[in-house]
Amino acid sequence: MRLRPVGPHALLAEVGDARSALGLALWARTAGLGVLEVVPAAETVLFDGVDDPDRLRERLAGWSGEPPAVSRGPVEVPVTYDGDDLDFVADRWGTDxxxxxxxxxxTGFVSSFCGFAPGFAYLAGLDEQWAVPRLDTPRSRVPVGAVALAGSWCGVYPTASPGGWRVIGRTDVALWDATRAEPALLAPGTPVRFVRA
Structure with missing residues (x-):
């Protein structure tokens, strides 16, 4: 793990892959590190609101490298598989x-981190051999609920927005609701199962 200062009250931990970033973030959130925010990404974790960077460095050295057990069951997301890029993905995968x-x-997916838009979770789990390229030119509008793939990631668009991922289907599940206790349905660490609607 490589730690970089990000201003006077933040550290960025570079860990190299999404699984390690998620594991570090989940561990850090339960380890009482005395930071305001722990933000995982694809290969890093940002620790913000750090009063004592040297103490945090010492505490982070105690991380075993293994993620804690996930305490919640999987969220099931029903999907209607009728996306514009379904045939492209089938051809790419050599199937129908x-x-x-x-x-x-x-595929058992897990939310590794959120970004792009509130409630947009980057879901890991698809084997690298099934990675698909993004569109050469992003669409100007992807509808809310679109289930899509890019590289080995899967994601569900929480709102209508531009996007370059390969759309394979759609769901009616509300991914972001500010009135819920946890607004993001697929917060980092959440296991996800897609089922046919």
Whole structure:
């Protein structure tokens, strides 16, 4: 792990991959490190509101490298598989539409981090061999609830927005609701299962 200062009250931990970043973030949130925010990303974790950077460095040295057990069950997301890029993904995977649906619903995903838009979770779990390229030119509007792939990530668009991911289906699940105790349905560490609607 490499630690970099980010201003006087923040440290960025570079850990190299999404699994390690999620593991460090989940551990840090329960370890009483005395920071205001712990923000995981694809290969890093930002610690913000750090009063004593040297003490935090010492505490982070105690991380074993393993994520804690996830205490919640998987969130099921029902999907209608009719996306504009479904045939492209099937061709890329050397299968048909039914094969894409089978592989997608059989994959256990986990929310690694959130970004791009409130409630947009980057879901890890798809094997690297099934990675798909982003669109060469992003769409000007992807509808709310679009289930999409980019690289080996899966995501669900919480609002209508521009986007360059490959859309394979859609869901009616509300991913972001500011009136809930936890506004983001798929907060980091949440296991996710896609099921056919």
């Amino acid at each position: 539409v039914a094969g894409v649906v089978e592989r997608h619903t059989a």
